[in-house]
Amino acid sequence: MAQRSPDQPTISWTLLALVGALLVLGGAGWLAGVPTGAEVLWAAATVVSLVPACYWVVRALRRGQTGVDAIAVLALAGSLAVGEYLAGAIVGLMLATGRTLEAYAERRAARDLSALVAHAPRSARRRTAEGAVEVVPLAQVSAGDRLLVAPGEVAPVDGVAEDPAVLDESVLTGESRPVERAVGEAVASGVINAGPGFGLLATATADQSTYAGIVELARAATAETAPAVRLADRYATWFLPASLLVAGLAWLLSGDPVRAVAVLVVATPCPLLLAVPIAIVAGMSRAARRGVVVRGGGTLERLGRAETLLLDKTGTLTGGRPELAETVPAPGVDGDRVLRAAAALEQLSPHVLATAIVQAAVARSLPLPVPTEVTEEPGAGIHGLVDGEPVRVGQLDGHPPPWAVALRHRAASDGSAIAWVSLDGGLAGGLRLRDPIRPDAAATVNRLRAAGLRRLIMVTGDRELVAEQVGRSVGVDEVVAGCTPADKVERVRQETRRGVTVMVGDGVNDAPALATADVGVAMGARGATVAAEVADAVMTVDELERLADTVAIAARTRRIATQSAAVGMALSLAAMAVAAFGQLPPAVGAVVQEGIDVVVILNALRALGGGWRPAASRAWRPGAPARSE
Template sequence: MAAVGLAAGLGLWAADQTALATAAWVAGVLPVLAALCIEIVRSLLKGEVGLDIVAALSMAAALLVGEALAAAVVALMYSGGTFLESFAEGRARREMRDLLSRVARTATRHRNGQLEEIPLDAIDAGDLLLIRQGEVAPVDGTVEAMQAMLDQSALTGEALPVRLSRGMAVMSGSTNAGAAFDLRATARAADSTYSGIVRLVETAQRSKAPMARLADRYALLFLAVTVALAGAAWWFTGDPIRAVAVLVVATPCPLILAVPVALVAGLSRAARFGVLIKGAKPLEAMARIKTLIVDKTGTLTDGRPGIVSITGTGALSEDEVLYFAASLDQASQHPVAQAVVAAARARGQTLPVPTDVIETAGEGVAGRVGDRDVLVGGTGFVAAQTGPEAPGVEEPGAVIVAVAVDGRAAGHLVMADALRPGIPALLQALRRNGIDRIVLATGDRHDVAEALTLGLGLDGVKADLTPDRKVQIVVDARKTGPVMMVGDGVNDAPALAAADVGVAMGARGAAASAEAADVVLLVDDLGRLLPGLIIARGARRIALQSVAAGIGLSVAGMIAAALGYLTPVQGAVMQEIIDVAVILNALRALRIDPGRPMIEADERVRPMERRAA
């Protein structure tokens, strides 16, 4: 309506119909002014004083002094600015909108030898679902085929499809990039990874940044300065037109638009890299972090045992020791046994089905692999049946798995929860990007924590911690500046909530850590923290640059108008140009590239991303 009124008035003015032109301009201004006044009243009733008051004053004053054309330009500027803000936020939210649009509505389930289409709410844990090529996994589950090829880019940011074998976990929201396969549901749709992510995204979209609140907080000051300058121009010159020109140039669209556009763009950009920030407030807080506190298990480490070394004590090679141990451990559900099986399969070993298996809970397993008798378990369990053997190398926090074949000691496996690949390089890169202090806070034993972090250059190692003591460490650290806490377990949730920014590893289901955290790394890879940090700092910097440039130009224009160098129409056009420039600058947050700093920090950080694929 503002655009039509302005265009019609210009056409009539060109046809020398001055009175009709003025009427057209007024007709275009009044709807915008009325809507703006309604918004101002609503804000005042809530106890908020917004910067929109300046825009309303400029339009009303221009109409009162007969500057209808200037009022029409301001009306178009304000309504156009609102439209541009909506357009820019829509552009910035595109990645999140794409994430939400991928929610499946129905699923195909195997039932009594036939396939049936069912709504998502009807899926139960244990159901066998068919996932066709191009379809999205509707719930969390495990692969029931020999293998499956999945595109997890919408969830984790990994560009390459991931190949999963039978029994491996599938995150809901992953797209089938290969042949159709069967998925065994392990959770209901409402409890699955993707539903949790969608809930976090919806929360993020409803947030309001503290910088935006800061703009509203100083609205009265900006309004007072504007009215004082306009009044001074009128008082000293006796010309009300100069006061109107000051009000027109002072319309504070740069401060209103720049902050939300830049920060929402930052949220969208971070989501593209697998970092889901729950709102503009934690994004801005993340940009100011100086102290990082990290948990150990599942954060610096994988959180599950892996083979550190294999030693053969007889005629068998390391691969043969692993082969016999893994073959027999297929019959056990113990986490250590499953880790041994996974390690053997990762080396490409084909494992036969064991027979005559007898498991002694918590001690070990006995059985036959082919025509060989095999024992796998603790050193005491195996030694009791084969006789003493040379002790393995003891390491803090390590588990020794002994292996015997045909009644003779064959070797042992050293199992431990080792550091994730690239952690030293990642910590160095974080320090290069503004983190001054890094502290480990873990509930594990102190000797294990010290041995694991040796050489990492941490500023402190706090071990043997209960959840409440973790909270106290976070609270104490906040006295010296903003603190970020990273963890993955339920015991980390209180500390995550206490920190300025809590970061959870992974977003599976409704885990307490993910619910309490401000930021969720959508793939269990601590390396994603670096791009998230870089994007947060970049988005905040761009927001501040946009505000400073926009308000600086507006103030310069106000002074020029007060001195008589700008007419109201010229001031309105100038402010429109400033608005467009500010919005375009804020959208630069969509192009923040955190990849280069990761590579420059240390090439060893890159294997963490390849590992996730």
Template sequence: MLNELGSIVRRLLLPLMACLLIAGGILWLIGQPKGAAWLWNGGTALVLAILLVDIVAGLLRLEAGLDLIAALAMGGALVLGESLAGIIIALMFSSGRALEDFAQNRARREMTALLSRVPKSAARYADGALQEVALADLLPGDRILVRCGEVVPVDGVIENGVAVLDESALTGEALPVRRLAGAPVMSGSTNAGDPFDLQATSTAAESTYAGIIRLVEAAGAAKAPMARLADRYALVFLFATLAIAGIAYGLSRDPIRALAVLVVATPCPLLLAVPVAIISGVSRCAKKGILVKGGGALERLTNIKTVIFDKTGTITDGRASLVEIKSESGRDPLELLRLAASLDQSSPHVMARALVSAARDRGLSLHTPVDVKEQPGSGISGQVDGHRLTVGGFAYAQAHAAETPFAQEIKTWIQRDGTAAIVVAINGTIAGALLLADQVRPEVGTVLRNLHGAGVARIVLATGDRVDQAASVAAFLDVDDVASEMKPSDKTDIVARERSYGPVLMAGDGVNDAPALAAADIGVAMGARGAAASSEAADVVILVDRLDRLVSAIHIARRSRNIALQSVYAGMGLSIAAMVAAAFGYLAPVEGALLQEIIDVAVILNALRALGRPIWPGSRQAGLSTETLLGLEAEHHALASVIDEIRMTADHLQQLPQADIRKHLSKLDLLLHEQLLPHEQRDDKEVYAKIRRQTSMPDALAGMSRVHMEIRRQVHNLTSLCKALPADGPSEAQRAEIQRLLYGLEAITRLHFAQEEEIYRSLESD
């Protein structure tokens, strides 16, 4: 009750002091100076009393600061009869507190928005009807209805239909995302489409959103080491102020001069600028989908010298993706994928989900399987479109298929490190295989370069993978060291070893990374799909599935710290200059109070710059909006089937009958002209042109435009070769030439897409 009353009184101080100042001014103008003095002294005494309570409370916590100067200034004004100076100091102090509260409230806006969105209940199915139940009553396995506009209350899996979800509060991504039946959904997402049924996979207390809320509360409770550093500065400044005031009085024997010195030093920017800038930096990180647990973590980000990355889920995407298809001669590889994915719709296995996702990304129409039987961990069988299918590992598929030369070819083909194969048998014969792998994130190259550019001395890859698997990834990454076959305890040992080079940052996403995250000077968890344990142990949680947010966090932290120090040094310098002027009698107490108010407002407004992007010329690069970036990446995903078709045509060219070759090549040529070339033309004329305008560099991306030219040249050569084919089909030499051209076109197009995705992500707007 007393705390609430004190909070109300503090909120009313600023308007009350303003009213007293104005009312006293009116009395003074109408010839009632005594009445004016009473009003002004009363307001000063009220603020002084509240301030003394705060000072005593701080001393009991062994904290001391510049509030003492404000108390001495107001007390001196009361004793010396400087009632106008006293009320101005009181108004100044109240406005400083109010401005600080406003700044911190604005800075926490993105953080508190999470708390305000916590749902209180959910609609659960029970006995064929819907019942509104408290979140605490939800259990894993419960089926709930998520209505339009509602916040998803617990983690779960979509039971049927398509869910359109707004995940901006969690990830910072502006556009809604589509989730199909069987897809996982994070609590805290908002249903932006039609109602859908969700099967809960956690309780409310164990859900993603509840974990984020706990992290938010922890972030708000922490006090930055930099703020404590500011407190130490404050003590030095306190003694300097008292010394200057004492010297002024000693030389002049005029207490008014000493009072003017105290007035012009009250309140100090140290008390305001540091917390405002730090909290603003934390808020800016939150806006980009980076949850920083307090100002201490933000400041530690500025001094990192070694970064240790876990591999799976951090350097790599953490999910299996389709990388290659091999099918028997005469069978359409995409049809093989469609049949296998149709059957795998019935399986909850992670590889099955990856296959279904790959088929849908390519726009394939999946049909409902029947007579489905699954052997967990081995494979699945059933009927699709009248075909008897077996999908799984090689041994499982071979057990349900006849021995053929192609089956042995597949057995050899799937033996690749770092990949997993799904073998497909159709009607008792091995028909092909699909190769999946966990691929390196497209932004990794940019992230590693930017970390080195930001002063990171060492980058280490630490993984539980075998030596050969770790080496295959590290071979094309710019890392300084690789540690493989790591256990959780081994990762903590690496953190301790690397600390000899300076402060260590550890980034990971799994439960096995949690000890190392806690042991590092700064732990960063990939929280979008990572384990809850890693998020709890980390100092920073990246909520969006983007590794480049780590670089953003470091840049934001350094900018926030620099802004805080700029405000402190500028504020202290201006205050000291004003104190010297007051000591020599050039500033009266009232003038000093007004000047110090201007200084305080200036440093707080400067500290608030940490909330926004840099505004100085040259400090901002050309930017692509998140919507544009997602659209460009979606176009690349949609064109995956075209690139697959190039590779598949090349693979089968030597086995195709003479009469079928022209038909296959004509089909491919049409795809290239209707889908691939228009995409490249739009990129060059619209996206590249926009980037060139924003950078004011007409030659920017010239190398990428040259690749567009090469792709067009290769497609033109293919068209020319097709037109020159004899009526009875190509010769062996022509087959070889076409095959060589197709493999080259596929390689250059895949590389070009990867380059574009890395460039586009590096240019995403803040």
């Protein structure tokens, strides 16, 4: 990623304002019949432009790069040397405008991980020897301390469960279903308590715990991300020596240094300094209107030439929220009665699956009475009275009947969870809940291929059987299951060695991989702030198809930027030839270059439109080519 000093945008805007003012004042002085004053003002504009331009060139050389600014420096210096101050002022204005646009395109949120740390627990509930609970800073927690994790809280350190616990581990493992931990089982820091409060025996300090390790992985991955070379600078690798050669020959053969300056003035790569940033900014604006915030022009440019896409499963290809997939009543029992009783009881439960059960009952317009005498047993279930009838929702006790065995098999085959419902002491039915695949996932995968991505890989911490089923359903090329955050980082590293790689995810477990990829895209619509902080692009709308739109926009933007640069440089080369034969004075050449700028800028502005299908006409079918224009 391009790393720019924090004051770069301020410098660029200040330079643009100052040079523009001096150029205009000089023009006013010339029109007023004060040519000497005009020359002084134009010379000042040239000097003001030359100083920062020299700094930018030196900085690029120290990084081993030869940027487009080198030609501008030579043109500015040459204009001063031969007294062509108006030409120098115009070149300075073009340089300042290009730098300002580039600074705007490249400006992005800082990629420090302070927010990742900020979202980590800062305190813990520690039990005292007297049995009381005190809130202490996280740094004071030591191995062996007995803690209490309240409902909805994040486990502050690694430990062992002292009570049965229901945990949402999706932020660490990608596993979408709540996980039940029995007494004595390990609990990792960073997981969310999705059930009642439970006791936790700390086995590590905060610095030694799982969450801290993920923070460090993300920090290391970000630190090793090398700065990208500007798109314009890649063209400059051949344009710069070509310009110097033509200018040198013009001076050598004519003996007139003014001709060399004229060549350098028209060679000043304004199509690169202006058209490329304008196209990039236009593409970023287009992506933002589609609900994807791209943090910098370099990101959009890399996204436009990406070859491989890695996607997390939970929250990316799937919805990330359990939904009721099936209500299976026991023979002779009404299914709505089973769902109504379970949902009425679950109204008072903080369990992750409870919300899905209640929502399903509400969607069917089932009346939900207020339950009484409700008691929840962590890891076992919840029971109480609904309309005076004993109801229990939770695990299955005893030997299951044939219909329950069949339901278990279906659940095991697709990774679903089952909430068993008992009415008046007898098993009445089962509610199968699963994390559904996004309805647009398969179509989006095909659209991503049509946009130019060659390999699509799903990486997930979920089980292999479940992951393979999701992978087959959406049509990815490869499925990598059972991944830890470190496994995801290593796989991203492998793919980046083969080509430009994009990683898409939404949880804490994805943050290190997002920071490692050439382009990290966070599904941030539901508040995945940790992933968003280290990502290069954030999807603010919870629709996967917006990613395909953005890839198409990025590819089109890059194509337009390349076209603008190519056409502009071709016209500049033609003008250089005319200047070399003495038919184009420096000041006139600067005006001609401005005309070339207008042509390429108008072309660059095409990036503001096209590149995706409007929602109203998006009758897309799998395998159909994506619209690119």
